[in-house]
Amino acid sequence: MSVDIDTVKRVAHLARIKVTDDEAGQMTGDLNNILAFVEQLGEVDVSDVEPMTSVVEQSMKKRADEVTDGDYAADVVANAPVSEDNFFMVPKVVE
Amino acid sequence: MSELTNLTLAEARDKLSARDISASELTGAFLDAIAAGNPALNAYVAVTGDEARAMAARSDEKLANGTGGALEGIPLGIKDLFATRGVHTQACSNILKDFKPHYESTVTANLWADGAVMLGKLNMDEFAMGSSNETSCHGKAINPWRRKGSDQALVPGGSSGGSAAAVAAGLCLGATATDTGGSIRQPAALTGTVGMKPTYGRCSRWGVVAYASSLDQAGPITRTVRDNAILLRSMASVDPKDTTSVDRPVPDYEAAVGRSVKGLKIGIPAEYRVEGMQGAVDSLWQQGIAWLKDAGAEIVEISLPHTKYALPAYYIVAPAEASSNLARYDGVRYGLRVDGTDIADMYENTRAAGFGTEVKRRILIGTYVLSAGYYDAYYLKAQKVRTLIKRDFDLAFQAGVDAILAPATPDAAFAPGEFSDPVSMYLNDIFTVTVNMAGLPSLAVPAGVNGDGLPLGLQLIGRPFDEETLYSLGSTIEQAAGRFEPTRWW
Numbered sequence: 001m002s003v004d005i006d007t008v009k010r011v012a013h014l015a016r017i018k019v020t021d022d023e024a025g026q027m028t029g030d031l032n033n034i035l036a037f038v039e040q041l042g043e044v045d046v047s048d049v050e051p052m053t054s055v056v057e058q059s060m061k062k063r064a065d066e067v068t069d070g071d072y073a074a075d076v077v078a079n080a081p082v083s084e085d086n087f088f089m090v091p092k093v094v095e
Numbered sequence: 096m097s098e099l100t101n102l103t104l105a106e107a108r109d110k111l112s113a114r115d116i117s118a119s120e121l122t123g124a125f126l127d128a129i130a131a132g133n134p135a136l137n138a139y140v141a142v143t144g145d146e147a148r149a150m151a152a153r154s155d156e157k158l159a160n161g162t163g164g165a166l167e168g169i170p171l172g173i174k175d176l177f178a179t180r181g182v183h184t185q186a187c188s189n190i191l192k193d194f195k196p197h198y199e200s201t202v203t204a205n206l207w208a209d210g211a212v213m214l215g216k217l218n219m220d221e222f223a224m225g226s227s228n229e230t231s232c233h234g235k236a237i238n239p240w241r242r243k244g245s246d247q248a249l250v251p252g253g254s255s256g257g258s259a260a261a262v263a264a265g266l267c268l269g270a271t272a273t274d275t276g277g278s279i280r281q282p283a284a285l286t287g288t289v290g291m292k293p294t295y296g297r298c299s300r301w302g303v304v305a306y307a308s309s310l311d312q313a314g315p316i317t318r319t320v321r322d323n324a325i326l327l328r329s330m331a332s333v334d335p336k337d338t339t340s341v342d343r344p345v346p347d348y349e350a351a352v353g354r355s356v357k358g359l360k361i362g363i364p365a366e367y368r369v370e371g372m373q374g375a376v377d378s379l380w381q382q383g384i385a386w387l388k389d390a391g392a393e394i395v396e397i398s399l400p401h402t403k404y405a406l407p408a409y410y411i412v413a414p415a416e417a418s419s420n421l422a423r424y425d426g427v428r429y430g431l432r433v434d435g436t437d438i439a440d441m442y443e444n445t446r447a448a449g450f451g452t453e454v455k456r457r458i459l460i461g462t463y464v465l466s467a468g469y470y471d472a473y474y475l476k477a478q479k480v481r482t483l484i485k486r487d488f489d490l491a492f493q494a495g496v497d498a499i500l501a502p503a504t505p506d507a508a509f510a511p512g513e514f515s516d517p518v519s520m521y522l523n524d525i526f527t528v529t530v531n532m533a534g535l536p537s538l539a540v541p542a543g544v545n546g547d548g549l550p551l552g553l554q555l556i557g558r559p560f561d562e563e564t565l566y567s568l569g570s571t572i573e574q575a576a577g578r579f580e581p582t583r584w585w
Contacts, residue, residue: 041476
């Protein structure tokens with residue numbers, strides 16, 4: 001399988017990365033090289049093989065559903081580019 | 096290099112506890128070495144001199160009253176991927192510009208609890224994506240090693256290139272690093288240092304900037320096998336904050352160093368004999384086999400038939416996980432923001448400006464292989480291949496193999512820019528990536544030099560949570576091969 005420049009632009013939009021036409025052209029070549037490289041997986045017979053979900057055989061750890069952490073909103077927003085009253089500030093999203 | 100910066104971690108520990116040297120003078124010597132060497136090597140992207148001196152002073156008090164921890168007064172470098180409270184933590188990406196976390200990663204918290212001193216944060220490929228440290232937003236780190244008779248700069252490998260360069264050049268006694276596809280072992284091999292990628296789940300991933308969560312694992316880079324064992328014992332822990340942290344006590348790894356390897360069965364995988372492997376690498380591998388045989392180990396040929404599919408499967412699984420993990424960098428909660436006409440435009444501008452080319456490439460590949468209509472063909476297929484890769488190892492271990500010996504890299508250190516297309520750069524990890532796909536522990540040990548006088552490493556792969564056997568075998572190779580140190584030019 002290979003991608004064309006329009007597919008690359010669509011994927012870049014899905015990934016929320018703005019690309020110029022030049023960058024999209026360059027990425028199309030790069031992505032096709034990588035896709036050609038991974039194509040060799042087609043040689044492997046994976047019928048009746050379960051996909052891996054975890055490399056370590058351990059059942060999922062659980063904990064009691066109780067508050068163990070928190071109450072430091074100022075720390076949470078401390079690195080935000082813009083914040084006000086411990087809220088993250090973003091451009092207006094609803095009219 | 097002063098006498099103090101020439102010490103191994105184990106020697107420094109012993110001299111500190113015997114009060115032959117003070118933590119403050121030791122830390123001072125390393126800060127001086129960094130000031131002298133870092134302009135040429137670019138191993139550190141932030142030096143925390145004031146914090147280091149304060150930590151060392153506290154260590155001296157503890158050493159004086161006999162309450163010192165296992166690493167009391169030991170100066171370490173920390174890969175820029177580990178969150179360190181109030182200190183530069185950028186994953187060497189512009190998108191995390193000025194980020195200073197208000198929390199500490201579990202691994203570094205363990206080190207400070209044991210008394211270690213932080214010298215600063217170490218250079219790396221952006222978000223740990225790279226094999227040469229060339230994708231860092233702070234510029235490339237430089238290998239302290241050069242080819243015989245040449246002054247051409249070489250890369251220290253990656254992604255933990257700053258960690259490896261700093262340890263090899265004597266700019267710290269040991270360093271933290273992380274390994275997703277070879278990022279501890281490949282730079283260790285290229286700099287003549289010792290690097291351990293522990294079993295997945297051995298070191299907590301909490302507070303380590305995520306790249307590919309099912310593969311990422313922290314480990315130490317050091318000058319000797321013993322130093323490595325000492326550092327891993329402090330880094331490893333069981334952590335309730337990481338659900339993939341495995342509930343097993345941390346053994347005394349140092350006790351395994353120097354232990355006899357007599358009777359151990361060592362597998363030699365035929366599939367690691369690949370086209371394009373350098374002659375020096377192959378002869379070193381044969382030398383390694385001979386050393387282990389001389390030490391009483393039994394050598395057996397084994398087959399890991401899916402080896403060649405590990406790298407292509409990795410380049411589906413890792414970018415897929417990365418595209419998901421890196422979605423958090425949106426210009427809202429931390430790091431860079433570039434304004435736009437609306438919120439979506441702000442996201443797109445921020446991510447376009449903040450991520451470098453290799454990171455964008457991997458996010459796009461990951462987004463593509465996870466997108467509707469392609470998930471089964473790429474991602475699901477790769478996860479099935481991963482099951483087969485792990486099964487290859489399981490079968491070898493079930494047949495009685497205690498550990499596997501293979502080369503760490505296909506060649507020695509290379510020059511910046513030498514691999515201009517992404518796929519040829521990816522091939523650097525051909526010997527290391529299988530281990531991440533299977534979650535196994537693996538130790539890279541320097542074992543010799545090539546015709547240009549550059550170090551080469553061998554890689555030992557073990558059963559899950561059997562890092563101890565790797566340290567025993569690694570110290571056997573180290574004893575036979577000796578240690579490798581670059582000639583100082585910086």
